[in-house]
Amino acid sequence: MSKPGLAPRRAALALMEGVLEERRLLSEMLPGAVAHLAPDERARAQRLATGALRWLDRADRSLGRYLKRRPDLAVHNALRLALFELWVDGAKPHAVVDGAVAAVSARKETARQAGFVNAVLRNVLRDGPEAWEALPVPQLPKWLRKPLIADYGKPAVAAMEAAHAAGAPLDLTPRDGDVAALAQATGGEALPSGSVRLSRTTQVSRLPGYDDGAFWVQDAAAALAGQALAAGRGERVLDLCAAPGGKTLQFAATGAAVTALDISEGRMTRVSENLARCGLEAETVVADALDWEGGPFDAVLLDAPCSATGTIRRHPDLPHAKDGTDFPDLFALQERLIDRAVALTRPGGRIVYCTCSLLIDEGEEQVRDALARHPDLRVDPEAVALPGVDPSWIGDEGGLRLRPDYWGETGGMDGFFIAVFRVPKA
Numbered sequence: 001m002s003k004p005g006l007a008p009r010r011a012a013l014a015l016m017e018g019v020l021e022e023r024r025l026l027s028e029m030l031p032g033a034v035a036h037l038a039p040d041e042r043a044r045a046q047r048l049a050t051g052a053l054r055w056l057d058r059a060d061r062s063l064g065r066y067l068k069r070r071p072d073l074a075v076h077n078a079l080r081l082a083l084f085e086l087w088v089d090g091a092k093p094h095a096v097v098d099g100a101v102a103a104v105s106a107r108k109e110t111a112r113q114a115g116f117v118n119a120v121l122r123n124v125l126r127d128g129p130e131a132w133e134a135l136p137v138p139q140l141p142k143w144l145r146k147p148l149i150a151d152y153g154k155p156a157v158a159a160m161e162a163a164h165a166a167g168a169p170l171d172l173t174p175r176d177g178d179v180a181a182l183a184q185a186t187g188g189e190a191l192p193s194g195s196v197r198l199s200r201t202t203q204v205s206r207l208p209g210y211d212d213g214a215f216w217v218q219d220a221a222a223a224l225a226g227q228a229l230a231a232g233r234g235e236r237v238l239d240l241c242a243a244p245g246g247k248t249l250q251f252a253a254t255g256a257a258v259t260a261l262d263i264s265e266g267r268m269t270r271v272s273e274n275l276a277r278c279g280l281e282a283e284t285v286v287a288d289a290l291d292w293e294g295g296p297f298d299a300v301l302l303d304a305p306c307s308a309t310g311t312i313r314r315h316p317d318l319p320h321a322k323d324g325t326d327f328p329d330l331f332a333l334q335e336r337l338i339d340r341a342v343a344l345t346r347p348g349g350r351i352v353y354c355t356c357s358l359l360i361d362e363g364e365e366q367v368r369d370a371l372a373r374h375p376d377l378r379v380d381p382e383a384v385a386l387p388g389v390d391p392s393w394i395g396d397e398g399g400l401r402l403r404p405d406y407w408g409e410t411g412g413m414d415g416f417f418i419a420v421f422r423v424p425k426a
Ligand SMILES: C[S@@+](CC[C@H](N)C(=O)[O-])C[C@H]1O[C@@H](n2cnc3c(N)ncnc32)[C@H](O)[C@@H]1O
Pocket: 222, 240, 241, 242, 243, 244, 245, 246, 247, 248, 261, 262, 263, 264, 267, 287, 288, 289, 290, 303, 304, 305, 306
């Protein structure tokens, strides 16, 4: 029989290897990679892999003191994971050392290095948590850090990195807009923007009101993007890249006639499930937005596919799995999707363009380029001056720049860019 706790640790190490060697995202590998585990072990494997990747940079700095040269990836990862468990997760030292040694011993290729792992971890333990705490907050890899410093400056990037290390709370959007009632029912905090924030980790489906569809999970920054559209009862609204549907639900809850479109059939199933749970309606269309014909609509939301660099708090694997080389294709797609959104909006209508990205190429620059291609469009800064938004977050081009370090004292928010275009009357 294998040691207790070995299976989730081995699954976590396999997930880390998938990210760091095969450059795959955790979301692509889960839930397949943990399907063989019991539910609590699955959650533990995911938590360990996510945590180790979040703290990877600090673990590597720490291990630099004990390693003459970089060990094989599998051994290195076992040590990185052990440091996360010891100094962040608060696991018992003997259990961590035993677990790391057992994981390395269980693989034929690494079994001979079990003694080495044991020795390194003994040295780490001898130096204690003070040595770990003295190290800087984990930094982003250079490929991402450099352009962000160029755009925001070093202090801002350091603040974002601190927010990435802190992780993300759980935000809920109330279906009927009654934020106070939902905050009371769930024991959460009512945010000025209309979301409810829970700081504790919890199983969402066990929260009161889940089965009745009284709320859905949606980061407060993403909810602001939905609010910026200001959908009204009976208005024809198109959600052009809709899945998994947080913003579709926001529009449907206002009584708008919503068409939710997405290229992915699988992801669109989640939109339908979310609508059904919340007792809301929308027309769902699986199609490529670039060649779909319909409308014209009173309002179009384009929550475009993007680098997702605004979601690193929730997805600390992203900076390790990506290197930015595929981003220019996304920038070009965003441009074409903006042109489609313009074509699908009626004269006098409006378009919300947003991305969960920190890169200005996917935000401010897209707005500037869109205005050059469509000189009749106007950006409406008033439309993004929403409750909870600090006016200094609205840029010269009229868009709203949200960063993970904003609202730091209440748990931060996802990085987002949101701009509202007004289409001229005919
Ligand atoms: C950022 S996500 C949208 C999130 C969603 N608006 C929400 O609030 O839950 C981007 C979506 O764009 C979809 N997508 C990518 N390319 C597309 C295309 N050419 N046409 C339609 N949808 C596309 C992806 O499948 C993905 O679901």
